[in-house]
Amino acid sequence: MNDDSPRPAAVVVGGGLAGVTAALRLADAGLDVTLLEGRPRLGGLAFSFQRGDLTVDNGQHVYLRCCTGYRWFLDRIDAAHLAPVQDRLDVPVLDVGRAAGPRLGRLRRTGLPVPLHLAGGLAAYPHLSLAEKAGVGRAALALGRLDPADPELDRVDFATWLRRHGQSQRTIEALWDLVGVATLNATAPNASMALAAKVFRTGLLSEPGAADIGWATVPLGELHDTLARKALDTAGVRTELRAKAGSLTRTEDGRWNVETAGERITADTVVLAVPQTETHDLLPAGALDEPELLLDIENAPILNVHVVYDRKVLRRPFFAAIGSPVQWVFDRTHS
Structure with missing residues (x-):
């Protein structure tokens, strides 16, 4: 007998590495996933940009063989061969x-x-x-x-x-x-x-x-935007760029409403994969015992x-x- 009940829905706020990985994991688990990213691209702070004919990464990003989460991500988007690891440190x-x-x-x-x-x-x-x-x-x-x-x-x-x-x-x-x-x-x-x-x-x-150290041999945008978007599309994730979440509220039946400038999305699960200040602003009252502690986490810029x-x-x-x-x-x- 077929089960015609709707699949559980999830919204992931933020299209950086954590957000894309969460969206893929949820889709692989059978959820109906929407990914919201305020920028016109995926990849968060590990991205590429153009200067004339030159494609430039915003900085050199490396990973270690023990970074199992990122290695899973590379495998999932079929890109491990584009970011190889040293044979030995x-x-x-x-x-x-x-x-x-x-x-x-x-x-x-x-x-x-x-x-x-x-x-x-x-x-x-x-x-x-x-x-x-x-x-x-x-x-x-x-x-x-x-x-x-x-x-x-x-x-x-x-x-x-x-x-x-x-x-x-x-x-x-x-x-x-x-x-x-x-x-x-x-x-x-x-x-x-x-x-x-x-x-x-x-x-x-x-x-x-x-x-052992690994790093990308292609521009980061090819990995974290182009190939990531392809994997999301193949997994059935609805990806919305230039879509910034404005508020997050609880519904009477225990679900979540995520408001953007253009629509309201109702979901069973919400993942906030955005910086601490944005997370603080989106969290509804009572979600954390001490939400102000999020604002005590300072940023540490990297100069390249x-x-x-x-x-x-x-x-x-x-x-x-x-x-x-x-x-x-x-x-x-x-x-």
Whole structure:
């Protein structure tokens, strides 16, 4: 016997990576999904734009092998081959602040089990002294014993914890911040210890390949807008661009009304995949016990500089820098 009852309906507000992923997950689960995005494109803050004949990403975005959510997204939109991952973690690190001149080192792993997979790379890393390297090993072991879910970790910043475990300012700059800025978008004094513990335990201490780096070989717009939109269409998601949600209210029968400038959409489920201030403004009274806490979450902008040369100028696809306000440099010659 056929079931002619209507499918549950869902509205996803926000067409960034989280919103598109949520919409695809809900559609795959059998819901009737509408995706609302206020911009004329998908992709959120990981997008491309045109400057004449040049397609430019708004910044270099990378991911790690342990980023299982993003890897699922790439697989779901049939784009994993367009954003490959390194065979093994290998990061050239250039110290540009040395009085004797710049010096190049590398952070890389072997195929040994955790934590030995990083021991050889750390031993050969030229930007730290022997004592500092030994201190890193002790701090890493202490990090591995932490429970990232411990609420006490959120009461201390990462730099304070590192200093308690014998890490010098040089070690923090040349190693911990090198990874932390790229993954947490914050230097150690501004990073929650709880988040740092999660990132470093997952990326460096969970399995040998967890921190291998991947990045797109095509413009981000091709992944996060063009191919994402194709996957949404194929999944039956109704995608509305230039459609900003204005309000969210509860109906008498326990469903939700989402108001846009042009229509009212009623749904059983609503996902808010928008920044914290927009979420705060959309949430109805009583949805959270302390909604004002959303406004305490500050933004942390990333500054990117795009330099166009008339020839290829790098011998490697990317490198990291210490002793410099520029932390990562990528060659986009073939992108």
